[in-house]
Amino acid sequence: MLIMTRRLYFAAAHRDIQGSELTGHTYTLDVAVSGHINERTGLLVNIKELDRIVKEHVLNQIDGKCLNDRLSFFQAHLATPENIATYIAGTVHPFLPSDIHLHSVRLQPTPVLYTEWLSSLKEVSHMLLTKIYEFSASHRLHSDSLSAEENRTLFGKCNNPNGHGHNYELEVTICGPINPITGRVLPPERLDAVVEREVLSRYDHRYLNLDVPEFAHVVPSAEMIVKTIWERLRPCIPAPARLYRLRLYETPRNLFEYSEEDDKEQR
Ligand SMILES: Nc1nc2c(c(=O)[nH]1)N=C([C@H](O)[C@H](O)COP(=O)(O)OP(=O)(O)OP(=O)(O)O)CN2
Ligand SMILES: [Zn+2]
DSSP states (O other): OEEEEEEEEEEEEEESSTTSOEEEEEEEEEEEEEEOOOTTTSOSSOHHHHHHHHIIIIIHHHTTEEHHHHOTHHHHSOOOHHHHHHHHHHHHGGGSOTTOEEEEEEEEEETTEEEEEETTOSSTTEEEEEEEEEEEEEEOOOOTTSOHHHHHHHHGGGGOTTOEEEEEEEEEEEEEEOOTTTOSSSOHHHHHHHHIIIIIHHHTTEEHHHHSGGGSSSOOOHHHHHHHHHHHHGGGSOTTOEEEEEEEEEETTEEEEEEHHHHHHHO
16 A cells, blocks of 8 residues: 655644633644555546645635634534544545545644544554654764774764764654543643653763763664663653654654564564
8 A cells, every 4th residue: 555645734723721812823734645556547546636625624624713613523622733633534534535545644733743643553542642852962882892993993983982962853752542631642741741851851961871871881872762762761651641652863864763563572
């Protein structure tokens, strides 16, 4: 099956509780569909047709509107990113051609938060919530199990005895049911508190090799950093949410991903 994604944008406002102040966002919406390529047309479905379906049946109802005032769904559900993504998935799905499947809906209201509805999640009512964090740290790639010469040969400039730094970007994704009261998989500030305590306060502006005990005898490569962060965060995510995926950008061009599938293989 091939997956095709169309990106759209919309602006909408909402009230958190009846009569409260309006809050607004400009949302980035990615709608992904999957299917088999049509032999005659070479298409899954014309991307303009997908665009039309989403605009006609979703964006025309919500773009530039106050969600609570306009849609009964948001009179019964808080207009959280999780609930909006669920609404979009449920609204688009019936209008897709019969041989095209809705694969995922990704909704990003701010530069550091996005939610994803995935058809592939085993637990139907579950959603993904991702928060994006940054920390600056220095490290030296050096393995105790290699000679000085082997280290220089393998790691090159990264073996410089005085280390070097990166501005790391860390995406933390959790998976869980939407709480019917809060409309969230987890209040984002609770995830922030866990990541601050377990990662940022211990890694930011530190020399990883000496300041972070986990790397006293482990090479602080991006692979080992993302795996180490996984081990620290996994037991700290409040149930029924669970840690689902980590993405660590060491530089804009170096991305390392570790997920629950990798963790299952390790255990
Ligand atoms: N498998 C890995 N290879 C490398 C890692 C790593 O963690 N895992 N890390 C490094 C060094 O940390 C190095 O500092 C990476 O930074 P940089 O060389 O700047 O990376 P870029 O390729 O993005 O920079 P360019 O200058 O554009 O090459 C090396 N290898
Ligand atoms: Zn480096």
